[in-house]
Amino acid sequence: MKILGANVNARQTCFLVLSRAKKNTYFYTMHFTQVVGQQKLKARLISEVNSGKIGHAQMFLGKPGYGGLALALAFVQYLFCENKHETDSCGECASCQKVKKLQHPDLNFSFPSVQAVSKVSDRLLLEWREQVIEDPYFDLNMWVKKIDTKERTPIISIHESKEIIKKLTLKSYEGGYKVLLMWMPEEMNEACANQLLKTLEEPLQKTLVILVAESSDKILQTIISRTQSVTIPRVEMDPMRVFLCSEKKVSTTTADSISARVDGDLIDALEALGDHVDQAENKKLFIELMRVCYKKNVLDMMLWAESIAKTGKEHQKVFLKYALHMFRQSLLRNYTSDHLTKVSTDEDLFLQNFAKFITGNNIVEFMKTFNDGHYHIVRNANSKILFTNLCFQVMRHIHAA
Numbered sequence: 001m002k003i004l005g006a007n008v009n010a011r012q013t014c015f016l017v018l019s020r021a022k023k024n025t026y027f028y029t030m031h032f033t034q035v036v037g038q039q040k041l042k043a044r045l046i047s048e049v050n051s052g053k054i055g056h057a058q059m060f061l062g063k064p065g066y067g068g069l070a071l072a073l074a075f076v077q078y079l080f081c082e083n084k085h086e087t088d089s090c091g092e093c094a095s096c097q098k099v100k101k102l103q104h105p106d107l108n109f110s111f112p113s114v115q116a117v118s119k120v121s122d123r124l125l126l127e128w129r130e131q132v133i134e135d136p137y138f139d140l141n142m143w144v145k146k147i148d149t150k151e152r153t154p155i156i157s158i159h160e161s162k163e164i165i166k167k168l169t170l171k172s173y174e175g176g177y178k179v180l181l182m183w184m185p186e187e188m189n190e191a192c193a194n195q196l197l198k199t200l201e202e203p204l205q206k207t208l209v210i211l212v213a214e215s216s217d218k219i220l221q222t223i224i225s226r227t228q229s230v231t232i233p234r235v236e237m238d239p240m241r242v243f244l245c246s247e248k249k250v251s252t253t254t255a256d257s258i259s260a261r262v263d264g265d266l267i268d269a270l271e272a273l274g275d276h277v278d279q280a281e282n283k284k285l286f287i288e289l290m291r292v293c294y295k296k297n298v299l300d301m302m303l304w305a306e307s308i309a310k311t312g313k314e315h316q317k318v319f320l321k322y323a324l325h326m327f328r329q330s331l332l333r334n335y336t337s338d339h340l341t342k343v344s345t346d347e348d349l350f351l352q353n354f355a356k357f358i359t360g361n362n363i364v365e366f367m368k369t370f371n372d373g374h375y376h377i378v379r380n381a382n383s384k385i386l387f388t389n390l391c392f393q394v395m396r397h398i399h400a401a
């Protein structure tokens with residue numbers, strides 16, 4: 001089986017479409033083929049297994065939308081597969097079947113959980129399986145929404161590390177590797193991290209620990225130094241386009257536009273897609289915001305903030321990302337003579353006049369304001385306050401051009 005990439009052939013595309021077509025049915029199988037892009041990394045992971053030199057602790061590092069979790073699962077399935085091919089697991093042997101259902105007795109999962117809901121991962125395994133099997137491209141925010149209606153902050157606590165130690169010291173059920181796959185280790189609290197560290201310092205035979213992290217910033221340096229780092233790069237544009245066209249059935253133009261602006265992040269691509277019909281609405285909102293802020297019309301600014309606050313969080317997130325894209329494109333337009341810009345024709349017309357307001361004097365502030373806005377919306381900030389505040393910041397930035 002070949003790896004999904006730019007040169008994906010029609011039969012594979014068809015297989016992918018069929019296997020992903022029905023929502024709410026379990027369709028995700030843990031094949032390398034179904035990880036979007038990442039050819040080089042797949043080849044590296046496959047050769048690691050085939051050479052028998054597998055680092056006992058590895059840290060997969062990259063934004064969730066780059067596919068670290070999907071890669072880690074494909075890697076484990078390949079490792080456990082009893083009939084592996086040169087480029088992928090067979091998908092049919094008993095081990096593959098168990099990994100697919102996330103029910104392999106030697107594959108253990110740890111992930112952040114809201115302590116008031118459950119102190120250990122095991123009690124949320126049903127939800128975890130449902131989420132991962134449906135779509136392994138998700139982030140912490142999406143996970144919290146799934147497990148806690150109050151969307152409280154999740155952590156990996158000492159209760160979990162005690163479980164981990166218990167599980168890893170047991171003998172492997174199937175006589176092969178014992179794997180711990182920890183998703184978002186940056187959410188471990190200190191007590192948990194210290195316990196995990198002990199496990200990493202004294203590696204057990206045939207035990208593999210895979211940490212799938214977004215960023216190493218919040219992780220203890222001592223843990224980082226004991227793991228082999230596997231950097232997950234952004235998804236390349238070609239496979240992203242193929243994915244959007246073949247599986248999401250979007251036109252080539254839409255696939256081009258989305259893959260050009262999401263920086264290799266599949267979660268962002270799917271988010272943009274969800275609101276694709278509203279692209280015109282985003283543009284309208286953006287133009288209106290810039291107009292009222294430029295005119296320093298405070299009453300209109302308040303009305304603008306009120307109107308966007310009435311829309312859903314998902315739409316607000318997409319709008320903020322859309323605005324970031326427009327700022328980047330404006331700057332490109334100003335500083336490159338040839339058109340590197342990736343926008344639709346009517347957006348291009350708008351940028352002809354607007355781009356001059358985005359310069360080296362204010363771009364950093366604009367990006368910060370909208371990035372911060374996105375960060376806080378994701379964490380359930382009050383939209384009305386947030387967007388009112390954002391208007392005043394835009395007013396200052398736009399006059400600093």
Ligand SMILES: [Zn+2]
Binds near residue numbers: 080081083092095096
């Ligand atoms: Zn197999």
